Amino acid sequence: MNRKLIIRVLGAILCIEAIAMIPALAVSFVHRDGDSMALGVSVLLAGIIGVCLFFGVKTDKSSHLRLKEGFIIVALGWFLLSLFGALPFMLSGILPRFEDAFFEAVSGFTTTGASVVTDFDHFPRGVMLWRATTHWIGGMGVLVLTLALLPKLTGRTAHLVKAESPGPSLSKLVPKTGETAKILYSIYGVLTAAEFIALVLLGLSPYDAVIHAMATAGTGGFSNYGASIAAFQSVPVEMTVSLFMFLFGINFALYFKFIMGDHIKAFYRDEEFRWYFFIVVLSVVSISLLNLGYYHGDYLTSLRYTVFTVCSTISTTGFVVTDYSLWPVTSQMIILLIMLIGSCAGSTAGGMKVIRISMVFKMSRRTIRAAGHPQKVEVVRIDRKAVDETTLSQVAQFALMYIAVWLVGAFLLSFDGKYDLLTHLTASLTCVSNVGPGLGAVGPVYNFAGYGIFSKLVSSLLMLFGRLELLPMFIMFTRSAWHQY
Numbered sequence: 001m002n003r004k005l006i007i008r009v010l011g012a013i014l015c016i017e018a019i020a021m022i023p024a025l026a027v028s029f030v031h032r033d034g035d036s037m038a039l040g041v042s043v044l045l046a047g048i049i050g051v052c053l054f055f056g057v058k059t060d061k062s063s064h065l066r067l068k069e070g071f072i073i074v075a076l077g078w079f080l081l082s083l084f085g086a087l088p089f090m091l092s093g094i095l096p097r098f099e100d101a102f103f104e105a106v107s108g109f110t111t112t113g114a115s116v117v118t119d120f121d122h123f124p125r126g127v128m129l130w131r132a133t134t135h136w137i138g139g140m141g142v143l144v145l146t147l148a149l150l151p152k153l154t155g156r157t158a159h160l161v162k163a164e165s166p167g168p169s170l171s172k173l174v175p176k177t178g179e180t181a182k183i184l185y186s187i188y189g190v191l192t193a194a195e196f197i198a199l200v201l202l203g204l205s206p207y208d209a210v211i212h213a214m215a216t217a218g219t220g221g222f223s224n225y226g227a228s229i230a231a232f233q234s235v236p237v238e239m240t241v242s243l244f245m246f247l248f249g250i251n252f253a254l255y256f257k258f259i260m261g262d263h264i265k266a267f268y269r270d271e272e273f274r275w276y277f278f279i280v281v282l283s284v285v286s287i288s289l290l291n292l293g294y295y296h297g298d299y300l301t302s303l304r305y306t307v308f309t310v311c312s313t314i315s316t317t318g319f320v321v322t323d324y325s326l327w328p329v330t331s332q333m334i335i336l337l338i339m340l341i342g343s344c345a346g347s348t349a350g351g352m353k354v355i356r357i358s359m360v361f362k363m364s365r366r367t368i369r370a371a372g373h374p375q376k377v378e379v380v381r382i383d384r385k386a387v388d389e390t391t392l393s394q395v396a397q398f399a400l401m402y403i404a405v406w407l408v409g410a411f412l413l414s415f416d417g418k419y420d421l422l423t424h425l426t427a428s429l430t431c432v433s434n435v436g437p438g439l440g441a442v443g444p445v446y447n448f449a450g451y452g453i454f455s456k457l458v459s460s461l462l463m464l465f466g467r468l469e470l471l472p473m474f475i476m477f478t479r480s481a482w483h484q485y
Contacts, residue, residue, distance in 0.1 A: 002066075004057050006073055011053025013077045013142055017084055018047035020137055021130060024088070027207075028126025035124035038091035046084045068475065074143060075476035078464055081142055082106045085134055088127050099456040103448065106460040108134030109142070110467035111348060113221030113318035113436030114459065116449040120226040125207065128224045132211040138467070139218025139248075139348035140188045144181045187255045188348075192217040195244045202236050216244045219349045221318030221436045228320040235304060238321055242311040246280065249315035249343030271383045272344050272355040276314075279354065283310045283338055287331045294327055314338040316350040318436025325443040332439060336426070339435050350434030350466055352402055359387065359395045401470050406432045409462045416455040427451075431462035 025039040085105035089095040095104055100116045107114045108131055117123065123131075192213050199209035208224065215222045225231035229241055250273060257266035267273050288299065288306040295302040305322045312319045313335050324335060342351010362380045369378060379386045409428035414421075419441045426438030427448070437444040448459060465473045 002069055006069060006076070007053050007057045009073050010077055010080055011050045011055075011057070013081060014046045014050030014084060015054060016050075016142070017081055017137075018043050018050055020133055021046065021088070024126045024130035024133060027129050028124060031125045033124035033126060035088070035092040035094075035126045038088050038093075039126050039130065041091055042084065042087040045087065049084075071472040071475045074468060075464075075472040077142060078109065078468060078472075081137075082109055082460075082464075085109060085130075088130050092124060092127050094123060094127060099453045099460075100449075103456045103460050104131065105134060106463050107436075108132075108220065108222060109138035110434050110463040111135050111138050111218040111220035111316070111350065112431060112434040112463045112467075113215070114431060114442070114463070115222070115436075115447045116456070118447070118449050120224065123224065129207075129211065131222050132214045132220075132224070135218030135220030135222055136192065136214040137218075139220065140184055140252075144184060183256060184252055187252055187259075188217060191244070191247060191255075195240070198240050198244075199237065202234065202240060204232070204237065212241065213244075215319070216241055216317060217248055217348065219245065219248050219315045219317040219343075219347070219434075221312070221320075223319065229308070230321045238304065238308050241319060242308045245311040245315040245317045245319070248317075249276065249311075249347050249349045251344040251346035253346050269383070272358065275358055276344050276354045279338065279341065280310060280314060283314070283334055287327070287334055290328050290331045290334075309335065310338065313435060314341065314349075314351075315343050315347075316433055316435045318430075320437060320444040323443065323445050325439050325445075336429070336439075339429060339433050342433055352399065352433075355382070356395050356399060358382065359392060360399050363392055363396060398470065401474075402432065405462065405465055405470065409458060412458045413451070413455050416452050418450060418452075427459065428462060431459045432466040434463060434466050 021039060021043045025036065025043055028036040028039050082102060082105045085108065086095075086098070086101035089101035089104055090098065095101040095116065103114075103116055106112075113135075195216055196206075196209050196213040199212060200206060204212070211222075211224050212229070214220075221228070223229065223231070229238055232238075250267075251270070254266045254270055254273060258264070262269075284303070284306050287310065288302045291302045291306060292299060295305075305324075308319070308321045309324050311317075316339070324332065327335075340352060341357050342353055343349035345353045345355045359380065359382065366378045366380060370376065380392055381387065406428050409432060410424045413424040413427055416424075419427075423438070423440030423442055426440060427442045430436060430438040430442065437446075441450060442448055448456065451459065461473075
């Protein structure tokens with residue numbers, strides 16, 4: 001194992017995190033909310049340690065990362081990122097307990113949006129901006145950002161992107177991984193800026209607009225208001241945020257194809273996007289009709305809240321405009337299903353991903369057909385292209401591991417003893433799928449503050465497992481991963 005190269009990349013990650021804290025530090029100086037010292041110390045600690053690791057360790061220029069080392073860097077990098085990202089919360093005294101601060105940082109970077117914050121009125125603006133910034137960094141991926149800024153950091157950088165990118169396969173937009181990273185972050189930045197401008201034009205202050213734009217872009221859902229988007233009481237704001245939540249749930253490779261000349265064909269030719277669009281439309285129509293009784297026959301009101309909630313849930317953003325835990329049980333079941341599915345691979349969203357669900361469905365259909373026609377050979381196709389059996393096997397294994405992690409997480413949370421089965425099951429699912437709110441005591445108007453130390457640490461691990469799509473975390477905890485060979 002090339003430990004020196006691993007340490008050097010981790011140093012680069014900490015340097016970038018320190019730089020990312022600077023805007024929040026600047027805001028804290030302007031507003032003088034008492035969080036300047038906390039952010040300043042955090043910037044110095046992350047910066048100094050990052051510089052020491054990056055420049056203090058010399059590596060051979062011909063050093064190349066192997067796939068196993070890429071997985072380890074991703075797992076360690078996200079853990080380290082969350083550890084130092086928790087410092088502003090702790091040092092400012094807003095979340096003085098380690099498990100709370102670490103939970104909030106992990107939730108931010110993994111774009112989960114689950115929170116332990118109960119008093120939003122006394123949250124300093126600088127730390128609140130840093131809280132939203134963690135979403136934006138984590139949305140596209142910290143290793144992708146690192147490679148966009150430092151493309152020549154190491155050889156075989158595709159291993160880093162592959163280990164961090166959501167989805168069953170890596171789609172390089174151009175031959176060089178560093179250039180791909182720059183393109184992805186450029187598209188990401190333009191969409192974020194577009195939402196920021198739209199929200200400002202709709203009457204939000206620049207501060208509110210940037211926080212909600214970054215939270216939407218990362219599909220995270222951290223708001224600077226306890227009532228989330230409902231605090232604005234504005235249908236145009238809700239519909240704008242809904243649109244962008246839907247857009248950030250789309251594979252970013254399709255935006256690149258759109259720009260390069262495929263135009264709208266890039267979307268309707270993509271099977272995963274068609275399934276994604278179909279699931280959203282079907283969910284909106286079904287839930288809005290099921291909720292007619294709850295909204296006393298007012299279909300427009302039902303449609304308004306359903307559109308927002310479906311877009312928020314399937315994109316795993318987690319913004320809230322209504323307490324959907326009061327909806328009919330069938331509506332809640334649909335919400336849980338799309339929470340599990342998530343959005344498209346290659347997006348900033350969590351969940352199992354639509355493409356995997358599609359593959360599992362087609363594999364199941366093939367198995368059923370084979371029972372009646374054992375001599376028939378059927379190939380699973382996506383976008384009219386045959387999917388190799390290795391990929392299908394990996395997708396099936398991922399689905400089983402994903403469900404296993406969800407259920408084991410719920411079992412571990414049940415030791416807390418405070419809440420009912422629904423709360424523990426949805427708390428685990430919302431962490432693994434990186435959604436944020438669940439049902440029961442972790443529903444849309446509640447949070448994770450009531451859980452104990454053990455449960456918060458378990459939830460933090462579940463969020464990391466979900467955002468990194470299991471393998472990097474599993475590999476980090478295996479003994480063979482740390483062998484020299």
